[in-house]
Amino acid sequence: MHHMPTRRAFLARAGALGCSAAASPVLTPIAMANAPGENRLVVIILRGALDGLDALRPIGDPAFKALRPKLSDGGTPLGDGFFALHPDLAGLAPLWDSGELAFVPATSTPYRDKRSHFDGQDLLEAGSADDAGSVRDGWLNRMLTLLPGVSARTAFALGRTRMRILEGPAPMTHWSPGTTLELGPQAQLLLEYLYGQDPLFAEAGHTALEMGLAEDVAPQGGRAGEVLARYLAQQLRDETRIASLSLSGFDTHQWQKNRLRPALRNLQATLLTLRAELGPIWARTTVLAITEFGRTARENGTGGTDHGTGGAAILAGGALKGGRMLGGWPGLAESALYAGRDLMPLRDVRAYAAWAMRDMYGLRASDLARTVFPGLEMGDNPGLLL
Structure with missing residues (x-):
């Protein structure tokens, strides 16, 4: 087991790599854990702050066009046409039609106003209501402590950085790229995809993590998300029941029209x-x-968007009662915006995760609100599953 520095420590070594460092492929792990039963839960962390208003465009809102004169035009209409999918997510429309895709268009963690990727991601993975630094474990791991018969069959992290969401007292194994020379062909290919995604981080990742990979490594066809998903599905077909992985590239301060496209295509390929x-x-x-x-x-002014508050969560799966928008819509009139600048979150995103886990694993709402998501007001059951 190798010592795994925090994201901050890694970035200090890797150099001044800019805001998008928090969403880099170097920091993209995949984690898996064992749990009883046949239901599978996959949590995907979209690192860098996805612009939900671009991925899922509220074209029916009268204030939308004035806010986005150059961005977010057109798309694939869903349902009554109020929302449209970004063109690079159009491949998901059949899942919407078959009830295997749903969206929460206006949600967030309790994180407010400070707009730091690192703090925001820590809070998201810790599952706490305020200071993530006071919470040592992640919410998926705390959920595992409530389940009987959990084993350490598989719990993975690709990359030396933390996959905090699955850290904690429940059994899991951490796999580090320091063991590169012992990897089989499949694992080596996974790392090549992860590091080949973004040329900006190829050399820094090579140096900082002492990977031993060639600096000109490039993917051999396909998308990183496709390779990750294929590998993850192999585990889920076996004994793994709960998994988490990261996808990067969602930090779009400039030229968002082009920069967001590969990240969305990667997300679509993963699903x-x-x-x-x-x-x-x-x-x-x-x-x-x-x-x-x-x-x-x-x-x-540079064709991008800055750090905000409310955003979209995406749900998929054959167990889902999909083909619908969840949680309502606050509107984009200036008086309806959070602090006059952001989409207003209508419900804590943790509530959707909590109700999914309650319905999938029969956990008590009181345990979820006390142990898994301390301080969470779960509210009414949104009925996510069939």
Whole structure:
């Protein structure tokens, strides 16, 4: 077991790599844990703060066009046409039509106003209501402590950085890229995809993590998310029941129209590959894709968006009661915005995760609100699952 520095410590060594460092492929792990039963839960962390207003465009809101004169135009209409999918998520429309995709268009963690990727991601993974620094474990691990018969069959992290969401007292194993020379071909390929995604981090990652990979490593066809999902599905077909992975590239301060596209395509590939590879097991699977915070309602002067508050959560899976928007819509009129600049979150994103876990694993709401998500007001059951 190698010592695993925090994200801050890694970045201090890697150099001044800019704001997008928090969303880099170097910091993209995949974690898996064992749990009883046949239901599968996959949590995808979208690092860098997904712009939910671009991924899921509220084209029916009368204030939207003025806020986004250059961004977020068009898309694939869903349902009554109030919302439209970003063109690079159009491949998910069939899942919406078949009830295997749903959105929460206005949600967030309790994190407010400070707008730090690192703090926002820590709070998202810790599952706490305020200071994530006071919480040592992650919410998926705390959920595992409530389940009987959990084993350490598999609990993975690719990369030396923490996958905090699954850290804690429940059994798990941490796999480090320091063991590169002992990897089989499949694991080596996974690392090549992760590091080949973003040329900016290829050399820094090589140096800081002492990977021993060639600096000109590049993916050999396909998307990183597709490779990750194929590998993860293999584990879920075996004994793994609960998994978490990170996808990066969602920090879009500039030229968002182009910079967001590969990240969305990667997310789409991840979901579609999971569905295809899981086969009949997809019917027992729920996927929750969440991000540290949303982005500003108004586009900025460089064709991007800045750190915001409310954002979209994406749910998928054969176990999902999908084809719908969850949690309501606050509107984009100036008086409806949070602090006059951000989409207003209507419900704590932790509540959706908590109700999914209650319905999947029969956990008591009181245990979820006390142990898994301390301080959470769970509210009414949104009825996420079939």
